[in-house]
Amino acid sequence: MKGALLVAGTTSDAGKSVVTAGICRWLARQGVRVAPFKAQNMSLNSFVTADGAEIGRAQATQAAACGIEPTADMNPVLLKPGSDRRSQVVVLGRAIADVDAMEYGAFKARLRAVAVESLERLRAEYDVVICEGAGSPAEINLRAGDIANMGLAQAARLPVIVVGDIDRGGVFASLYGTVALLDAADQALIAGFLINKFRGAPELLAPGLDMLHGLTGRETYGVLPWLDGLWLDVEDSLALDNRPAQPYRPHSLRVAVVRLPRISNFTDIDALASEPGIVVRFVRSAAELEDADLVIIPGSRATVSDLGWVRETGIAQAVQERAAAGRPVLGICGGYQMLARTIHDDIESRKGHIDGLGLLPATVRFTAEKTLARPVGTAYGHRVAAYEIHHGVVTVDTATPSRPFLDGCRSGSVWGTTWHGALENDAFRQAFLADVAATAGRPFTPAPGISFAEFRAARLDALGDLIEQHVDTGAILDLIENGPPRDLPLIHPGGAR
Template structure:
C-alpha cells in the first residue's frame, strides 16, 4: 500500500502523539514500511539521532514504534521556547536562530519549503507516512502561516483525522467547532474523528456519535479507552498534570521516593520515565521546599532557561532547601549547571556571570554552538549510552568523576540525558542512593526499560487494532478523503 495520513487534535495533549505512534506500530506489525512525521514541533523534550540531529522526543518514540532509527526528516522544524515570547528554531536537527513570536513569521515560507522537502523524502522512501499535527488545526489566528496542520494537509493532499480528549469534557463541541471554523478548502481534508481517553460504556456514547456523524457528514473511526501508564516520551509538560498524585501517600522502608523539581522551563523530563517504571520507586514532580522533606532523591532536570529557572529556584526557597540537603541530589544537564559554583551565560539569557548553587566544583560557560552527541561510557562498572543537548560547557575542578560530570558526597551531576534508561547503571545508581538515604530498597534485577517501552508501544498498537475501524483507516490512507459536506460557520 501507499499513502499518508495527518493526525490532528482538538487541543494540545489530546493524544495526537500516542495515536500516531499506535497507528505506526499497528501498520508495522502488518508489514507496512511506515514512517512518522511532524513538520513543526514546539517541545522542550528532544532527542539526538545517530547522526547528531536534534528532533522532538515524541517523534523518536514514534520511529521506534515503526521499527526505525529516528531521522531529522521526521521532525524538520523544532521550536524550543526559552521564554513566553522567544524560541530557538532548530532546522533539520541544528539550531538556526532565536526569534520572538513576530519574527518567526518572516521565516514561515522558508521553513514550509524545508518541511515539505522532508515530507517528500519520507513519502518516497516509505510506503506510508503518518503525520502528527500541532496544537489544533482550528487555531485560526495562526492559519495563514500554518506549517503543521491544514497548511500541510493542503500542500501535500493529506486526509485528516481529528483526535479529541473526551476526559476533558466537551469533546463533541470541540469536534464540530474544529471543522466549522475551517474554510471550505481545509474542511475538504477532514475525514473524521477519533475519541480518545474514554472511561465507561461505549454504548452511552453512541447517540452523540450518531449525531456528530449526521451534523458533520464525517466518519467516527473509533473510541480509544483510557489506558494508564502511557505517559512515556510525552511531548510537553501538560502531560505531567495527568500523572497520578502521590503526595501524602505513606510508603515503607522498601520504597524509594524521588522528587523531581518542576522547573518553569523544564526540558527532557522524559529522563525520569525509567525511574517511574522501576518497581518500588515513586516519582513525583514538586514545586515547593516542603515537598522535598521526605524525598530520598531530588532530581534537578534539564531546562531551556537555566539562569531564569535558577532564579525561580531561589525565589521559591527551593534553592536553600537543596543546599541544606544531606540526602542525594542529581542534576541532569541544565540541573547540573545550576549545581555549579558559577555560570557565565552570554548566549541563552545574556545574564553574564551568575552565581550557581555551589553544590559541585564546576564552572559553566555557555557556548554559541550547541553540543549534540550520543556519548557512551561506564559508571559503577556498568556500560552507559546516552545523548547530549546543551550550550553550557562544564569545567570540573574537583570531586569524583560521574559519567561526564562529577559528584561530591551525595550530589551528582551529568550532562547526559537518557543515562537512567541503561538498566545496569540505573540499578547500581539507585542502590547507591538507597544506601545513602538509609532505605531498604533493592532494585528489581529483571526490570528492562527497553522491554517496558516496547510493551507500551505494543499496547498502543493493540488499542488501534481493537478499537479503531482499521479497514476504514486503510482506505483513508490509500485513497484520501472522499466528498464531505461544507459546514458554514454558525450553521
C-alpha cells in the same frame, strides 16, 4: 500499500502523539514500512539522532514504534521556548535562530518548503507516513502561516482525522467546531474523528456520535478507552499536570523531581517508572522535598531563569541543606549546571556571571554552538549510552576533590551530568539507585531482570493494541491509500450545511 495520513487534534495534549505512535505500531506489526512525521513541533523534550540532529522526543518514540532509527526529516522544524515570548528555531536538527512570534513569521515560507521536502523524502523511502499535527487546525489566527496542520495537508494533499479528548469535556462541540471554523478547501480534507480517553460504556456515546455524523457528514472511526501509563515520552510538560501524584509507600525509594518552569527532557525520569519500589513525584515547593530520598533537578531550556525560580521558591536552600546533611541530589544537564559554583551566560539569558548553588566543584560557560552528541561511557562498572543537548559547557575543577560520574562529577551525596537518557541503561540505573539508597539509608534493593527497553516496547504495543481493537482500521487503511471521501459536506458556522 502507499500513502499518508495526518492526525490532527482539537487541542494540545488531545492525544495526537500517542494516536500517531499507535497507528505506526499497528502498521509496523502488519509488515508495513511506516515512518512518523511532524512538520513543526514545539517541545522542550528533544532527542539526538545517530547523525547528531536534534528532533522532538515524541518523533523518536514514534520511530521506535515503527522499528526504525529516527532522522531529522521526521521533525524538520522544532521550536524550543526559552520564555513566554521567544523560542529557539531548530531546522533539520540544527539551531538557526532565537526569535519571538512576530520574527518567526519571516521564516514561514522557507520552513514550509523544508517541511514539504522532508515529507517527500520520507514518502519516497517508506510505504506509509503517519503525520502528526500541532496544537489544533482551528487556530484560525495562525492559518495563513500554518505549516503543521491544514497548511501541510493542503500542500501534500493529506487526508486528516481529528482527535478529541473526551476527558476534558465538550468533545462534540470541539470536534464540530474544529471543522466548522475551517474554510471549504480545508474541510474537504477532514475525513473524520477519533475520540480519545473515554471512561465508561461506548454505547453511551452512540446518540452523540449519530448527531455528530448528521451535523458533519463525517464518521467517527473509533473511541479509544482511557488507559493508564501512556505518558511515556510525552512531548509537552502540560502532560505532567495530568499525571497523578503517587503516594509515598513505607518501603519505596522516594524520588522528587523539581518541576522547573522551563523543564526540558523530563523524559529522563521515565525509566524510573520501570523499577518496582520507586515512587516519583514532580514537585514545586521546598516542603515537598523533605521526605524524598533523592531529589532530581532535571534539564532546563532557561537555566539561569529557572535557577532564579529555584531560589525564589526556597528549593535552592532546601537542596543545599540536603547536600550538607549528606542526602542525595542528582542534577541532569541544566540541573547539573545549577549545582555548579558559577555560571557565565552571554548566550541563553545574557545575564553574564551568575552564582550557582555551589554544590559541585565546577564552572559553566555558555557557548553559541550547541553540543549535540550520542556519548558512550562507563559508570559503576557498566556501559552507559546517552545523548547530549546543551549550550552550557561544564568544567570540573580537578584541584577540588570529587569523583567522576559519567561526563560530570560527584561530590559527597551530589551527582551531576549533562547526559540525558543515562537512566535508561538498566545495569547502570540499578547500580546508581542502590548507591542512592545506601547513601540515603533506605532499605531498598533494585529488582533483578528489569528492562526499560522491554517496558517501553510494552507501552508501544499497548498503543498498537488500542488502535487494532478500538478503531475501524479498514477505514484508516482506505484513507491512507485513497485520501478523504469525496463530496464531504461543507459545514457553515451555525450548523448550516
